[in-house]
Amino acid sequence: MTSTRPARDAVSAVWAVLFDTFGTVVDWRSGITAAVRRTAAVHGVPRDAEAFADAWRAKYEPSMDRVRKGLRQFTTLTRLHRENLTATLADFGVNLPDPEIERLTHAWEQLPPWPDSVAGLTMLRRRYIVGPLSNGNVALLTRMAKHTGLPWDVIIGADVTRRYKPQPEAYLHAATLLELEPEQVMLAAAHNHDLAAARQAGFATAFVLRSTEFGPSQSGDLQAESDWDVIATDFVDLAERLGAADSSPH
């Protein structure tokens, strides 16, 4: 499963490996479900924590899409999460006090990493610049990293590029910030559509399988849907395939 394969040419140009975060680095569904369960334990509602977590998350893409389409000005994910939570509470007919709404909003800063995330990033960091390239904002990603021990070199939030992936500027601006050409940056993600946009922008690409991001009945992103430069089972496998398992610095 984790045998090292020779790096392809596209990989040898890479100096930075940037990561989609929600679903790829951290397990948002377990984390948010657990946070909602704590709310339910105190307030008696909502009844079905998983359904509530899924409904909240289902508003994520549509809310960013309004920003992408220019229907509203750039708004951070923290604010979108709060707005989407308020709407989800209304959908479920649930009332919560404001401090509890704040606590849930900031639960996105305390999501658990997948079991291999910290180990794999620690290996990759020896050889590459590593950082999130996420639709999360800097504050959210910084607190998440601090809470979880994610060993980022740099944090590239959507409020820096002021674009939401998969808009091309989100990738291109990240490369510019690192003074790298697009082909010197790799995006690692569990989502084929994110990798397709990154490749379109000129990035190298790595698919990492996260087969339970959306729960036991996940139907999408169960395999690589293109010839991504690397296809890995987890972050330790990714590090090994990128020659970072026992390497000296680049």
Place this chain on the structure above:
Amino acid sequence: MTSTRPARDAVSAVWAVLFDTFGTVVDWRSGITAAVRRTAAVHGVPRDAEAFADAWRAKYEPSMDRVRKGLRQFTTLTRLHRENLTATLADFGVNLPDPEIERLTHAWEQLPPWPDSVAGLTMLRRRYIVGPLSNGNVALLTRMAKHTGLPWDVIIGADVTRRYKPQPEAYLHAATLLELEPEQVMLAAAHNHDLAAARQAGFATAFVLRSTEFGPSQSGDLQAESDWDVIATDFVDLAERLGAADSSPH
């Protein structure tokens, strides 16, 4: 010298400690002088490495000032360093091949930290978000941190705020990125003028003495010139004064 004093009220509100970098965290003069000496060892010029380093650095503020005044659009410090190097070489009548000019330009990414910097930041990081708030750009600061082992949680470069300190937006935008109020952020700096601007923006302030930043004949910033919230002899002293020497997380 390093006895812990009680935190003042201004300090108890602080969640993030951001650092001026050149001169405060790293010893740019020793680093650049050493890089110029390596150039001289290979190319025979320039003759006086310290004078060359000082002349190169003397163009730093004027070059940023043209950006501050709107006389040119935002330009990264990497580019300004390269332009200023070219001008300094002309002033000294020195010709160097392009790869050597690139090597010198990127010497700013490999400056040595002051002896207490990494130890103090490691202590402070237990309790606070720590990061540079520098006129350097993200790529420069990221590579510097990686080279030197500076344990930043987040890197706030001037190309994120697109303002050069001491412009107020440089401080205010940094607080916004961290979703903090200005009074929840402390600037630590060896330069009184930087602290004055940070205080004006609402930040807490910490003066850290770096009495040889400009060499043995340094004449400015040899003491705190106002009642900054903390006045420290080095970063370990700062950590102790901020209660981060042996603390649990905030």
